[in-house]
Amino acid sequence: MSTKYDNKIDEIREKIYTLLHTITTANELSLEACQNSDEIKYKDVQSKLDKIGMQGDSIDNEIIKTFALFGPEAKELRFLVAYLKMTSEIVRIGEGVKKYSRRMKEHSQSDCDLQPLKSSIVLLHKSSINALNYILECFSLNDECNFEDNYRKVLIEESMNDDLFSVLEKEILNKIMGEAELSTEYVKVLGTLRKLERSCDRSVNIANLMMYAKEGGEIQLHR
Numbered sequence: 001m002s003t004k005y006d007n008k009i010d011e012i013r014e015k016i017y018t019l020l021h022t023i024t025t026a027n028e029l030s031l032e033a034c035q036n037s038d039e040i041k042y043k044d045v046q047s048k049l050d051k052i053g054m055q056g057d058s059i060d061n062e063i064i065k066t067f068a069l070f071g072p073e074a075k076e077l078r079f080l081v082a083y084l085k086m087t088s089e090i091v092r093i094g095e096g097v098k099k100y101s102r103r104m105k106e107h108s109q110s111d112c113d114l115q116p117l118k119s120s121i122v123l124l125h126k127s128s129i130n131a132l133n134y135i136l137e138c139f140s141l142n143d144e145c146n147f148e149d150n151y152r153k154v155l156i157e158e159s160m161n162d163d164l165f166s167v168l169e170k171e172i173l174n175k176i177m178g179e180a181e182l183s184t185e186y187v188k189v190l191g192t193l194r195k196l197e198r199s200c201d202r203s204v205n206i207a208n209l210m211m212y213a214k215e216g217g218e219i220q221l222h223r
């Protein structure tokens with residue numbers, strides 16, 4: 001395959017990395033906002049993620065043009081298919097972070113007492129960020145990354161994330177039974193926290209797609 005094709009793949013990879021970095025930074029900012037009840041940082045998260053859908057569309061268009069211009073062979077085709085699916089997962093993570101940030105700001109101003117849950121929420125949030133950081137690190141290393149090892153690391157974070165969410169789910173259900181008048185609000189909190197759980201699921205998908213692009217095999221994604 002031509003050098004022009006290789007350059008195009010590098011360009012697409014760099015754009016995906018930049019999008020992922022923006023989302024991870026916004027997610028870290030969202031965690032700080034949650035820890036400190038900082039309304040300004042909540043707004044900053046919304047601002048950082050305002051155009052991620054457009055960025056994702058731009059990357060997808062570049063991938064489609066590369067399909068058309070270069071008629072890639074089997075190995076190269078894997079990368080383009082993986083990147084096309086990967087962009088969708090990354091944008092969905094970003095949209096989830098944006099919704100999470102907006103809703104947590106609203107929850108902090110409601111009558112719900114989230115203070116007893118805060119330490120668990122912070123751990124849940126950190127695990128979703130850790131998974132993204134593993135992917136970012138692998139992207140920066142490119143061919144030097146051990147993709148199978150990276151996938152295992154992300155999978156471990158996802159497993160921890162699931163356990164933390166289960167704990168929070170039980171605690172919130174107890175609050176619903178004990179504070180019936182706020183049951184609707186606590187159900188909304190649970191839905192908000194599920195955004196962090198889904199973020200980890202999507203990180204596993206991205207790690208799997210990275211491994212598929214490099215080594216082939218089967219694509220196995222969370223639904």
